[in-house]
Amino acid sequence: MSEKVRIGFYALTSCYGCQLQMAMMDEILHLLDKAEIECWFMVERDSDEDREVDIAFIEGSVSTQEEVELVKKIREKAKIVVAVGACATQGGVQSWGKDKELSELWKTVYGDAHVKFEPKMAEPVEKYIKVDYKLYGCPPEKKDFLYALGTFLVGSWPEDIDYPVCVECRLRGNPCILIEKGEPCLGPVTVAGCDARCPGFNVACIGCRGAVGYDVAWFDSLALEFKKKGLTKEEILERMKIFNAHNPKLEEMVNKIFEEGE
Amino acid sequence: MYIPITVDHIARVEGKGGIEIVTSDEGVKEVKLNIIEGPRFFEAITIGKKLEEALAIYPRVCSFCSASHKLTALESAEKAIGFTPRPEIQDLRELLYMGDTIESHALHLYLLVLPDYLGYSNPLAMVDKYKREIEYAMALKNIGSKIMDYLGSRAIHQENAVLGGFGKLPTKTQFEELKRELKEALPLAEYTVELFSKLEQYEEVTDDEMVHMAVKPRNDVYGIYGDYIKVSDGFEFPVEDYKKHIVEKVVEHSFAKHSFYKGRPFMVGAISRIVNNADLLYGKAKELYTQYKDLLRYNNCFANNFAQAIELVYFIERAIDIIDDTLAKWPVKERDEVELKDGFGVSITEAPRGLLVYALEVKDGRVNYADIITPTAMNLAIMERHVRMMAENHWQDDPERLKLLAEMTVRAYDPCISCSVHVVRL
Numbered sequence: 001m002s003e004k005v006r007i008g009f010y011a012l013t014s015c016y017g018c019q020l021q022m023a024m025m026d027e028i029l030h031l032l033d034k035a036e037i038e039c040w041f042m043v044e045r046d047s048d049e050d051r052e053v054d055i056a057f058i059e060g061s062v063s064t065q066e067e068v069e070l071v072k073k074i075r076e077k078a079k080i081v082v083a084v085g086a087c088a089t090q091g092g093v094q095s096w097g098k099d100k101e102l103s104e105l106w107k108t109v110y111g112d113a114h115v116k117f118e119p120k121m122a123e124p125v126e127k128y129i130k131v132d133y134k135l136y137g138c139p140p141e142k143k144d145f146l147y148a149l150g151t152f153l154v155g156s157w158p159e160d161i162d163y164p165v166c167v168e169c170r171l172r173g174n175p176c177i178l179i180e181k182g183e184p185c186l187g188p189v190t191v192a193g194c195d196a197r198c199p200g201f202n203v204a205c206i207g208c209r210g211a212v213g214y215d216v217a218w219f220d221s222l223a224l225e226f227k228k229k230g231l232t233k234e235e236i237l238e239r240m241k242i243f244n245a246h247n248p249k250l251e252e253m254v255n256k257i258f259e260e261g262e
Numbered sequence: 263m264y265i266p267i268t269v270d271h272i273a274r275v276e277g278k279g280g281i282e283i284v285t286s287d288e289g290v291k292e293v294k295l296n297i298i299e300g301p302r303f304f305e306a307i308t309i310g311k312k313l314e315e316a317l318a319i320y321p322r323v324c325s326f327c328s329a330s331h332k333l334t335a336l337e338s339a340e341k342a343i344g345f346t347p348r349p350e351i352q353d354l355r356e357l358l359y360m361g362d363t364i365e366s367h368a369l370h371l372y373l374l375v376l377p378d379y380l381g382y383s384n385p386l387a388m389v390d391k392y393k394r395e396i397e398y399a400m401a402l403k404n405i406g407s408k409i410m411d412y413l414g415s416r417a418i419h420q421e422n423a424v425l426g427g428f429g430k431l432p433t434k435t436q437f438e439e440l441k442r443e444l445k446e447a448l449p450l451a452e453y454t455v456e457l458f459s460k461l462e463q464y465e466e467v468t469d470d471e472m473v474h475m476a477v478k479p480r481n482d483v484y485g486i487y488g489d490y491i492k493v494s495d496g497f498e499f500p501v502e503d504y505k506k507h508i509v510e511k512v513v514e515h516s517f518a519k520h521s522f523y524k525g526r527p528f529m530v531g532a533i534s535r536i537v538n539n540a541d542l543l544y545g546k547a548k549e550l551y552t553q554y555k556d557l558l559r560y561n562n563c564f565a566n567n568f569a570q571a572i573e574l575v576y577f578i579e580r581a582i583d584i585i586d587d588t589l590a591k592w593p594v595k596e597r598d599e600v601e602l603k604d605g606f607g608v609s610i611t612e613a614p615r616g617l618l619v620y621a622l623e624v625k626d627g628r629v630n631y632a633d634i635i636t637p638t639a640m641n642l643a644i645m646e647r648h649v650r651m652m653a654e655n656h657w658q659d660d661p662e663r664l665k666l667l668a669e670m671t672v673r674a675y676d677p678c679i680s681c682s683v684h685v686v687r688l
Contacts, residue, residue, distance in 0.1 A: 013302060016276050017325030017418045023373070024407065024417070026400055032386055043373065044384040045273040045669075063301070093322045097307035105306040122302070138322065139418045201415045201422040203429040206318050208419070235312070242315060 005153060008039040008053040010074055012060030012067045013094065013122065016042065017139040018085035019059055025142050034153055049073065055080045055152055061087040061094055061122035068120075068128055075129040082148065083124070083131045086138035086243050090210045093138070094122040095245035124246055133158060136191045138208035138243065144193060161193045162214050165205055169196035177204045184226050184239055189217040207243045211250070219253040233258045266292075267661045272669055274374040274384075276326045277679020281668050283653045290657050293650040295642060295672070297518045297679055305632040313339055313602060314425060316629045320620075321419045323634065324678050326369070328419050329362035329410060330613035331620075336423060337487070338620035341607025343425075345600045350591055351427045352487070357584045358413040358423060359486050359611070360577045364447075365406025365417065366614035367532070367570040367577075370676045371454060372399030375567050378670050379461050395457070398450045402574065405440075405447045409581065412436050427597035434592055441585045444578050448546070451574040455550050458571040459557055463564035466655040467648045467671060470561050473523060474534035475508075475640075477612050484535075484542035484576060486612045492538045493523065494560065501610040504619055508635060520643040521635065527643035530616025531675065532569035533558065547576035563648050564674045570614075602627040613637055615676050638677045645675050 009019055019042045022028065037044045038051040049070065056078035062068055075081055083089045091098075097105050098121060125131055135144045151158045165187035169176070177199050178185040186207035187199060198205050211217035219240060226236045237254055244250055269281040277297075284292040304323055308316035320335040321328035333355050340347065347355070372395060373385040382388050389396045407417040412432040414420025422429045432440070473495055477488035490498050491507070499507050510519045522528070536543075536551070537560045543551050550572055551558065558572070559565045588594060606623040616637030623631035652671045656664045 011278060015322050015325040015328070017322075017328070020276075020325045020369075021418060024369075024403060026404070029386065029389055029396070032389070037384065037386075040384075041271050041273045041278070042276070043274060043386060045377070046383040047271070047273060093319045094302040094304075094307065096311075096319065097303055100306070105303040139325065197415055198421045198429075201429040203415065203421045203424065206315070206421070238311065239315060242319065 004036040005034060005055060006038050006051070006053045007035045007055050007057070008037075008049075008051070008074070008078065009042070009057045010039065010049065010059070010070065011041070012058065012070070012088070012125070013063035014060030014085070014087045014092065016059070018057075018088075018135075021139040021142060022057070022145050025145060027146060031149065050077070052077045054078070055082065057082045057084050058088050058125050059084045061092045062125060062128055063094065063120055063122045065120065071125055071129050080132050080152065081129065082133045082135060083126065084135045085140055086136070086208055086210060087122070088125045089134045089136060090243055091122045091124045091246045093242060096242055098241070098245045134160075136161070136209040137194060141194055160213070161191050162212060162216065163192050164188050164212050164217075165190045165192050165194065165196050165199070165209070168192050168194070169199050172196055172200060174199050177202070178225065182229050184229070184231060184236075186222070186240065188222050189219055189240070207240065209243075211244050211247055215249075217247075217249075219250050220257050223254045223257045227257060267664055269665050269669055272672055274377065275673055275677050275679065276324065277677070279672070279677065279679045281649060281665075281672065283649075283657070283664065283668065285653075285657045290650060290653045293646060293653055295646050295649065305634055308629050308632055311629055313343075313624055313627055313629055316632070317425065318421065320634075323636070325418045326366050326678055327362055327613045327615065327618075329358055329414055329423070330611065330618055332414075332420050332423050333359050334609050334611045334613070334618045334620045335622065336425065337609035337611065338607045338622045339425065339624065340600070341609060342605040342622050342624040343600060343603045343607075344605055345426065347427065348598065350588060350594045351598075353584050353587060354413060354428065354431070354594070355423065356486055357581055357588075358410060358420065360581045360584075361406045361409025361413065363406070363486075363577050363614045364574060364581070365403050365410070367574050368399055368402035368406060370614075371458065371567060371570055371574075372396070372402075374676070375673055378666065378673070398453060402447055402450055402454070405443050405578075408443065409440060412440060424597070426600040427595075429596070431594060431596045434589065437585050437589055441582055444582050444585075448575065448578050451571075451578050452546065452550070454574055455554070455568075455571045458568050459554055461567070463557065463559065463562050463568070464652070464667070464671075465562075467563055467651045468561050469563075469648065469651065471526075472561050472644070473526065473528040474537040474560060475523065475528050475530050475617060476535045476538040477610060477617065479539060479542060482542055483580075484539050484544070485580065488610075491610060491617070493528070494534070494537050502608050504608060504610060504621070504635075508619070508640065510635065510639070518642055519639055521640040522643060527647055528640070529563065529644050530637050530640050531566050532573050532614075533560070533563070533566040534616060535612060536569045536572065543576060545576070545579045547572055547579060550575060563644075563671065566674050566676065570676070606631075615678055616640060636678065638675070638679060641675050641677065645672060645677065
């Protein structure tokens with residue numbers, strides 16, 4: 001490719017961790033010969049959201065009306081739109097409060113103080129525009145960025161990951177936290193790619209990479225396993241919803257286990 | 263009719279914020295720092311949730327200082343359930359915390375602040391002419407990240423720090439590797455001090471009334487954890503009394519809560535720690551402090567950049583000491599059992615950007631009440647004051663220059679806008 005690829009990195013409502021992860025890669029310096037940064041406020045003062053780009057990375061959930069307008073604008077200006085990280089792909093942890101009324105959330109934080117503001121419940125980017133590709137994780141791994149950027153730069157397309165964390169966990173030879181320790185590990189339903197990072201530290205997976213797509217996230221089987229370990233339906237839903245509050249199948253699949261009995 | 267001078271989106275800071283300066287023939291009428299991110303309701307979302315799950319979520323308040331959020335929330339939760347970690351676990355948590363501070367300071371100084379002084383719009387473009395600086399920035403950042411990778415599971419959102427200790431500890435070999443690399447990083451940090459000693463601290467924002475707040479470190483070693491807060495006017499208070507002395511107000515024009523001490527804005531951060539606790543520094547950092555004392559001014563927010571450079575040296579040396587202590591006690595058990603009793607706990611620690619408050623109430627193993635105040639929320643009021651001072655001195659200049667100076671003033675505070683949690687937009 002002779003021309004430089006025009007890149008934009010945009011933030012909605014987030015912790016900025018996805019941008020930080022990309023900015024912190026030593027490899028970012030090699031990208032410079034091949035890319036032109038049109039908009040990336042975290043590193044570039046000369047940024048402009050109105051410029052056309054070849055690749056738009058979007059992090060964060062859509063949480064205000066302005067952000068709805070912004071994602072629509074980005075979609076118009078960009079050839080490829082990549083939703084980056086748990087907030088952009090799944091609505092993020094701020095969606096964990098989805099079951100509570102917004103007004104209740106508001107009151108908890110702000111009390112009766114008057115602020116002229118219309119908050120929205122956090123939503124994934126996909127709810128408003130077509131997303132071409134997703135990078136999973138909270139935050140995504142550096143290799144997720146490298147792989148995506150690498151394939152885009154050679155004019156190809158990154159493959160989606162369609163298998164769960166357990167695959168990588170077995171390959172690493174970790175003891176199974178779910179079976180051997182009885183802890184509610186979400187590895188079986190969560191997108192792989194992290195090399196089973198947390199189980200590798202003896203910490204149960206909380207599902208930050210989101211549920212595996214292609215209808216192979218078996219929430220029901222896992223819920224049955226959790227139920228056998230003494231978790232209530234509410235506890236199971238709560239845990240699965242930390243990063244999957246917007247998943248359309250989750251509730252129905254877990255309910256099924258508790259309706260049918262054993 | 264005057265058009266306000268606005269920076270719609272301050273670049274090279276964490277999060278989304280803007281500056282609005284309104285002027286007339288007489289001078290500056292209004293200065294506003296606008297916070298333009300959606301709210302995330304962290305306190306509200308976690309109420310009623312299982313304590314362990316809530317603790318996994320708190321770091322997501324902010325990526326630049328996720329370890330600070332994790333460790334402050336953990337301390338507050340453990341105080342609530344009546345658990346005290348073993349001293350060696352406490353030391354290792356402090357080490358993890360320092361990894362965060364080293365990385366955060368390196369990023370802020372080299373990638374966010376330095377480009378302004380060298381005339382670049384972004385740090386990556388500096389690589390041709392300032393190869394050494396970029397290499398040092400990356401190396402300092404990487405040792406901070408590596409500490410977090412080994413002790414926290416990763417540099418952003420550490421899942422390995424859990425109630426009672428750690429899921430898994432690094433191996434002895436890994437600790438030795440960290441120590442070796444920290445030693446290699448020390449001269450780079452010393453170079454950072456030398457480099458930043460040459461950068462201008464703008465006289466226009468000299469503010470003799472400035473008050474600084476910092477944690478009074480435990481065990482009389484300059485650091486991160488403590489049970490009392492020191493104020494530069496000589497006052498001290500226990501962390502449990504934070505609500506009496508750090509008063510948050512919803513300010514309609516600012517879209518984010520502002521904090522006041524005795525009715526006045528105050529500052530937190532690296533310079534605030536040095537102003538309050540310089541006598542506790544030791545080693546190379548102490549020498550450098552003595553040498554450059556005149557640059558570590560209590561009355562100029564730009565001194566915060568230089569204070570971070572001094573802290574880089576300090577925390578690298580301190581991290582080496584903690585690793586030595588740990589290896590002397592090796593093997594160390596990674597975790598103790600905790601019992602989720604009911605209770606209430608307050609923890610205030612020194613995040614890279616200043617005081618971070620967590621107050622959690624635990625009931626039946628779940629979060630019953632949560633209050634978080636972040637350093638940037640505390641600094642917003644005084645930040646606005648100093649941007650105003652800058653504007654009053656430069657309102658007749660070329661707007662582009664005023665914009666840059668106003669942004670540089672904000673950047674000196676190293677603000678973390680996502681951090682300000684209770685943040686709204688009109």
